[in-house]
Amino acid sequence: MVLLTFLVALVVAVAVRGPGAVVGVVLLAALFVPLERAFALRRQRVLRPGLLTDLTHFLVNTMIVSVLTVVGVVVSAIPLWWLRPLDLEAWLPGAVAVPLAAVLVLVAQYWAHRLTHQVPALWRYHAVHHSIEQMDWVASARLHPVDQAFTQTVTAMPLFLLGYDGIAVAGLTVGVALLALFQHANVRLRFPGLRWVVNTPEWHHWHHAVDPEARDRNFGLPLVDLAFGTAYLPRAARPSGFGTETPVPASGYLRQLAHPLRGGATAVGRSAA
Numbered sequence: 001m002v003l004l005t006f007l008v009a010l011v012v013a014v015a016v017r018g019p020g021a022v023v024g025v026v027l028l029a030a031l032f033v034p035l036e037r038a039f040a041l042r043r044q045r046v047l048r049p050g051l052l053t054d055l056t057h058f059l060v061n062t063m064i065v066s067v068l069t070v071v072g073v074v075v076s077a078i079p080l081w082w083l084r085p086l087d088l089e090a091w092l093p094g095a096v097a098v099p100l101a102a103v104l105v106l107v108a109q110y111w112a113h114r115l116t117h118q119v120p121a122l123w124r125y126h127a128v129h130h131s132i133e134q135m136d137w138v139a140s141a142r143l144h145p146v147d148q149a150f151t152q153t154v155t156a157m158p159l160f161l162l163g164y165d166g167i168a169v170a171g172l173t174v175g176v177a178l179l180a181l182f183q184h185a186n187v188r189l190r191f192p193g194l195r196w197v198v199n200t201p202e203w204h205h206w207h208h209a210v211d212p213e214a215r216d217r218n219f220g221l222p223l224v225d226l227a228f229g230t231a232y233l234p235r236a237a238r239p240s241g242f243g244t245e246t247p248v249p250a251s252g253y254l255r256q257l258a259h260p261l262r263g264g265a266t267a268v269g270r271s272a273a
């Protein structure tokens with residue numbers, strides 16, 4: 001069933017997005033597989049359990065999430081729709097508009113992610129992402145589309161209301177997606193000068209750690225977590241394992257999608273069983 005779902009996803013992805021959908025995955029594999037082999041944090045097989053499920057997320061989620069995000073932004077912006085025609089961004093000098101967009105996006109993304117840990121109804125979807133027990137670049141794609149669309153909607157909303165154009169928002173989404181691949185990679189690389197500047201694998205691995213002291217930490221960019229008191233980055237230690245106590249099917253794309261909808265994930269937040 002897992003293989004059949006993957007093959008259907010492959011056909012749908014090529015039909016909707018063209019051959020580029022598959023070429024992209026192959027190119028990313030050519031980049032990340034040797035990188036993870038050379039600098040592995042943990043010894044694990046490339047063809048690990050759950051790989052086909054995560055590749056299925058990789059192939060089809062973008063299409064579902066794009067639609068859900070557009071609907072999410074339009075519907076939730078209705079009460080503040082009057083702001084957009086004011087086009088406040090056009091009044092700002094470029095030297096202000098760009099850094100302001102970055103700050104708005106980073107803070108919005110931080111809070112969107114933090115809410116998915118703190119609000120039980122959101123956590124049941126986000127728990128799918130935290131069910132990853134073997135970290136690698138493919139695992140970054142294991143996100144429930146509802147969870148991903150929620151975070152993207154909240155992240156895009158400030159820019160949308162202030163009148164920033166779609167290209168700025170789309171460019172940002174691509175940048176965040178590429179960073180997401182890298183920060184989940186199974187690499188032990190440390191970046192001494194950048195530890196508190198960007199989301200390195202070391203930083204985001206702690207977000208997925210089972211260690212109690214790392215729970216509900218490192219939601220966004222290190223500087224934003226520092227500002228809101230949720231940063232955790234010990235100098236020498238590494239997580240003892242990855243995962244969540246919330247039960248989520250370990251594999252099966254459709255099973256993982258259906259699980260929160262059925263009330264399957266115990267909706268009690270990250271720190272409880």
Ligand SMILES: [Zn+2]
Pocket residue numbers: 113117126130207
């Ligand atoms: Zn999380």
Ligand SMILES: [Zn+2]
Pocket residue numbers: 129140184204207208
């Ligand atoms: Zn993650």
